[in-house]
Amino acid sequence: MKNNSTKIIAFILMAILICACNAVKRVPDGKNLLVKNNILVNGKLTNDETADNQMYQKPNGTLLGYRLRLNLYNLANLNPDSTYQTKFKKKPGKYERMSKIYSAKQVDRLGQSFYYKGIHEFLKNTGEPPVIIDTSKTKKSLLRLKYYYFNNGFFDVKTDYTIDSIGNKKAEINYNITTGPAYIIDTISTKIMSPALDSLYKTNTEPSFVKSGNQYKTSDFEEEKNRITTYFRNHGAYFFQPTYVTFDIDTISKKNKANVTLVINNNNIQERDSSRTEPFKLYTISDVNIYTDYSSANAKKKPSDSTSYNNFNLYSFKELKYKPRAITDAIFISKGSTFADFRTTLSSRYLNNLKIFNYPSIQYEVDKRDPTAQSLIANVYLTPRKKYSFGTTFDVTHSNIQDFGIGASISQTIRNVFNRAETLEISARLNIGSSRDMANPNDNFFNVSEYGLDMKLNFPRILLPFGTEKIIPKSMIPSTQITSGFSKQRNIGLDKENFTGGISYNWSPKRHNTAKLELLNAQFVRNLNPGNYFNVYTSSYDDLNDIASTYNTNAEVDGNNNLTIPKGTTQFTNQVLTQQTTLRPGDAQYQEVESIEERRIRLTENDFILATSYTFTKTTKKDLADNNFYQFRTKIESAGSLLSAVSAIGNLPKNSRGNYEIFNLEYSEYIKTEFDYIKHWDFGKEKVLAVRSFFGIAIPFGNSNYIPFSRSYYSGGSNDNRAWQPYALGPGSTNAVNDFNEANMKIALSGEFRFKIFGDVKGAIFADAGNIWNVLDNVIDEKAKFNNLNDLDEIALGTGFGLRYDLSFFVIRLDLGFKTYNPAHAKGDRWFKEYNFGHSVLNFGINYPF
Structure with missing residues (x-):
């Protein structure tokens, strides 16, 4: 409490110091600080941002109406070196005395220290010098305004300006625009x-x-x-x-x-x-020449190898290393076709997408063989990348599981593997991290680790035994990707081995649309240490142990009369569920033990998932600077249905639980669908409103009565509801009774208003709403279930504010979220119950949340 009081007092004193600054401290006599620009069109004030952008001079920036950067600049000593030297001139003997204690060199260096110079350099660079009214710039602004309105049809526009004093050395400029009628x-x-x-x-x-x-x-x-x-x-x-x-x-x-x-x-x-x-002529293509290994070194040489394929001429200065079709499929310029810019652009996009060439170049020349001079020769110059390339990465990470992590990877890329522009990437990765949520009996800082191997083989075409050109033409830039991977995790959950593999097809139906069909996506998750469950999921253990303190008969306990893990917990659970205690079905504590055991089985069983999915994404975003767009993504995924169909057709036997198995393991069967919509509105002056809505549901059926943890939903965290920690919200109104709470249905809504504070520092105020629920699965806790529309009153609301620092290539983000409406509390007591700093959540993130 004492430390907090000290910080608050320091903050108040700093605020008083800044507010006490004189805004016109560095405005010369006879000059005025520009406080405001007023643009009056036909006598009325306008907020036209484009018109405002014509100004050569704009007032100093403000934060909530206060000129923070100007006052920081005014706090700075603009000549700290002179001030330091003057200090010794006023007291001639001081320099000698200090030199005896330290040395002359150290005394000189003291003048360059942060206390004497650095702090003033910081204030000067962080701050902003006063914007002093310059009438020559005012006249230039007026001229630009005149052109602006002229270009909008006001040919008889008249302009003038006035400067109005509004206090000591402060003034505002009125730009008076008389447009006349529009043409x-x-x-x-x-x-x-x-x-x-x-x-x-x-x-x-x-x-x-x-x-x-x-x-x-x-x-x-x-x-x-x-x-x-x-x-x-x-x-x-x-x-x-x-x-x-x-x-x-x-x-x-x-x-x-x-x-x-x-x-x-x-x-x-x-x-x-x-x-x-x-007169202009219209040209057709007479020849398409493709130079497959062009470089500046062989620009004047003659190719030594050539071939023709489908009216394309392929040349190589060495031996031709590509099967012709691999290259010609990427070229949309064809012999006999009319010249068209869009074919050039499309060809460049496809060639870049192959990732085996550097900066493909397409040039045209008039064919001198044509007497009408209406033919062009298209020359495609391709410079191959190296066949083999080695890469390394090193990352510092933060995630929902890890508070701090260090990751490294090495990769080997092999291009043109089968001479048809394929690329193969083999990579190995290692991550070590620290997590407060993991079981950590030895109190090690790095208590989380993961390593893995991955392979990706990419084909620049749809890889199927039948043609797909009529359905997915090559103008959609199709590709096929075959992947496989293995990873092993320690102290993440229950220590896991994860095997993955799949084949997927990608294409772009339109310029800003993408489609992905995962024909097969296989995942096998093996828990290596299921007996460690209650060491990881400690809240479940505490609940079970509390019940055992009353009803335990002969389950194993330690010296403190607590259930041992895993022997004691297993024995007690079996006692309760086989009615060897006085608890009976229908009792609240019996149901709680049943729920704990149901979740333990679900999270410790090995999972095998064989899924097929289709994802479609559409966006109107033109580039990174575009802040006026929408993005829509939908996905549908089906798992296990193919295996069930094969099992039924083959009349395969079911196990004792009535389910089919593959490799002595029950596989998952479910249907899952997601909808994600993001919309941005740009209000100018770096003010942006962004909203996001998400709905996802996964329904188990057939061979499953629950959804695997890896395919479930969670709520909370830096990219979700920022007033709750990851996995700490829901399901429903349960108050996150478990560690790592998850469910199979999710609703999420977010809104964020972003604005500039100063320089590259941006601010935001936000509201996040949503929750997760269980639906149509084997969860028995009624508080966790979504039964009807009345359960929508369990949607949690978090609000807050944040800071962002824009580094151009990424954004560092800090968000502080407050629990505004918490469905975990009793009805009528949910609003602002924990709306304070003590229950707030500080989120760190990279880039914007959506």
Whole structure:
């Protein structure tokens, strides 16, 4: 408590010190600090962000209305070296006295210390100098505003500005804009000099950005330029560029209206000292030449090996190392086809996706053999990557299980394995970590470890015994991936061995859509130390031990009369469930023991899962900077149905529990589906609202009455409900009675408003809602079940705020979540019951949660 009081007092004193700073401390006499820019359009204040972005000068940034960075800058001593030297000039003997105690060199170095200099450098660099009104920049801003409104159709715009003083050395600038009426596009006509382009233009059915009746906007004309250029270049006009598209605007004969003439001139050809014009031509491809091992060193050499395949010419400066189809399948430019930019782009994407070439280049030249000069030769230059490459990684990690972890991996990549552009990656990994949640009798810091081997073999095509070109054409960039892996974990759960394998198909139906079909996904999880269950799941042990303190008859106990693990716990559970104690079915404590045993069996049994799944993802996100998009992902997974069908057809016997087995192990059977939707709204000025909704359910049937732990859902954590620790929320209203709580149905909703604080530091306020439940499985605890829509009142709500530091390539994130509505409490006592710092959860994360 004393430490907390000290921190609070220090924080208050720092706040008072900062607030006491004079904002105009470093504003010269006769100058003014820019406090605000007001843009008044026809006498009314506007919040148009684009108009605001025309300003050459903007006020100092604020945090909740306070100019924090400006005041930090004002706290700094801008000349700490001079101040340090002045200290000795005022007291001449001080330098000599200090030099005798230390040394002259140490005294000089003291002036460079953090106390004398470093702190001021920090304040200066972190802070922000005052923005002092500069009238020359104000006039430039006014001119940019005039152009901005002119480009939006206000041809008679008038502008001026005034500077209003609002206190000592403080002022705001008023930018006064009088727009006049906006000009409207009236008639649209065309003047296209080249007959070939004129015909193309008339056959184009795409809607124009420039339409009669619309307000004049320069941006619409730019969009129309690009639209016309794209259409022409995708239909054979190789030499066409946007500069050939111009617009004549006639406003003389109309009042507030403009007649538009689209003008496209002939091709301008530069020939040494002269130039000439001629109509544009439409080109076809006469040859496609592929240089499979091109480099700058052999640019002037002649290829030594060549072959032709499906009208493609393949050349190599050494022996040709690829089967022709492996390369030609990636080329969408074909002999006899019309030149089209989109074919070039698609070919480059596919070639890059092969991951066996560096920066493929596609160039065109006019075929001199064609007397009409309307043919192009496409030259594809491919520079192979090294066949073998070795890689290493080293990571510091944080996860739901590990508080701290160190991971390392080595990998070997082999390219063009079967001479058809396949890639094989073999990797080994090792991770050691620390976890407070794991059984740790020796109190070792690194009490968690995992090592594994993985293999991935990628084929740049759909690998099936029948053709799929009609269903999944090569323009969708299909691929097949075969994977296998093995990992062994120590003190993660019950010490596990995990064997995986599978085959999956990936393709892109559209530019921003992806599809994945996992034809087979096999996983075998073997628990190496099931007897350690109650050492790991300590809350279950405590509950069982409490009951045993009253009802134990002859189960083994230690010197403190606690059940031994695993012998004593097993004996007592058997006593209760075989009614050797006074507990009977229907008793609350009998049901609790039954529930504990049900969960122990579920989490200690070995699992075999053979699943098939389909995942579809769609996004409108254009690039990393796009903050106005949505993303939708859905997945459906079926496990065990194929094995059950084979077992039924083969009339295979069932075990004593009425289930089929494979390799003496009951396999899992379930159906699982998920829906995930993310939406971002960009409000400008680095303000973004992001929301996410998720629903997932896995229903066991047939050979199973529960879902394996690895396929279950949990709630809480840095990417989920941030007011709860991972696995600490739910199921239902159970108050997370177990360690690592999980269930087979989940609902999650999150909203987050992100904003800039200063520099690369961003802030956020958020709300997370959701929970997990058990449904249609063998869990008997009614509090954990989802029975009807009334159970939606068990959706937990967490709210809070966070800080993010943007490092460009990733974001470091801290979020503090508060339990706002906790369904674990009795109804009527759930709101703000634990809304305090003592019950808050601090989350550390990398990148945004969604």
